[in-house]
Amino acid sequence: AQSVTQLGSHVSVSEGALVLLRCNYSSSVPPYLFWYVQYPNQGLQLLLKYTTGATLVKGINGFEAEFKKSETSFHLTKPSAHMSDAAEYFCAVSDREGGGNKLTFGTGTQLKVEL
């Protein structure tokens, strides 16, 4: 069974500071990994994904994440936070083997950006 752990349900950073949102996963097979963002009263939007190949993945809005198999981690980073980055972020894992490719989500991290 797959699982995702997001450390820190709330993260607060200053505008211009580094954003680091942590995600660790558990999977019996090499997984596909995703980060989604949710703005208030909206659905989820894909930020980036790792499927295969290069372990450093770049996404939209300046975000990137690195797949580290040895650490079973897929942490999300952005060098300089902007006020518009305030949102909830979800890490998710999908089993490559099929089964409808169901995504298993973490519990989410609410990012607050302060002036």
Add this chain to the structure above:
Amino acid sequence: DAGITQSPRHKVTETGTPVTLRCHQTENHRYMYWYRQDPGHGLRLIHYSYGVKDTDKGEVSDGYSVSRSKTEDFLLTLESATSSQTSVYFCATRPTSGTNTGELFFGEGSRLTVL
């Protein structure tokens, strides 16, 4: 973006009444999913469908049923709503493609309150 429409977007109902949420997609995606989102739990899978009349249970399926009579429509029914089913419900779809990386596209959500 996949054209995914959820209806109703907001609903208030009373305990014991039946409720049906509708998800309509215009992208001819094969796979469709219903998730519920609750604080501290992230998104949890209720049911999913891998084709017309082909559905299966997710991790929190008790008290819910689904139907898919057409590719474009996926209905979620609460036969007798309870207060524990107060939540935000998201429909998601996934295209069938050669890469099969599991990325989901989400609707805007349906907020259900059971009094």
